[in-house]
Amino acid sequence: xxxxxxxxxxxxxxxxxxxxxxxLFYQVIAFFGLLLEPKPRYREPSGRAVKVFAQQMIxxxxxxxxxxxxxxxxxxxxx
Numbered sequence: 001x002x003x004x005x006x007x008x009x010x011x012x013x014x015x016x017x018x019x020x021x022x023x024l025f026y027q028v029i030a031f032f033g034l035l036l037e038p039k040p041r042y043r044e045p046s047g048r049a050v051k052v053f054a055q056q057m058i059x060x061x062x063x064x065x066x067x068x069x070x071x072x073x074x075x076x077x078x079x
Contacts, residue, residue: 065073
């Protein structure tokens with residue numbers, strides 16, 4: 001079996017080019033992935049915006065509550 005140095009150099013160039021283009025493609029995809037990433041929905045308001053919420057009195061489940069009241073509280077809070 002004759003091993004040609006020219007063939008090994010061609011294969012080396014091919015693998016080097018393949019490796020470099022793969023890295024470049026990965027970096028391009030990562031860059032566009034960061035650009036297309038959605039903004040956080042629950043970020044803190046900026047500027048003159050104020051986050052407003054109404055604090056309501058939520059009854060605490062206790063030993064004295066019946067099944068009906070606890071079920072109503074469960075559906076009301078959604079937990």
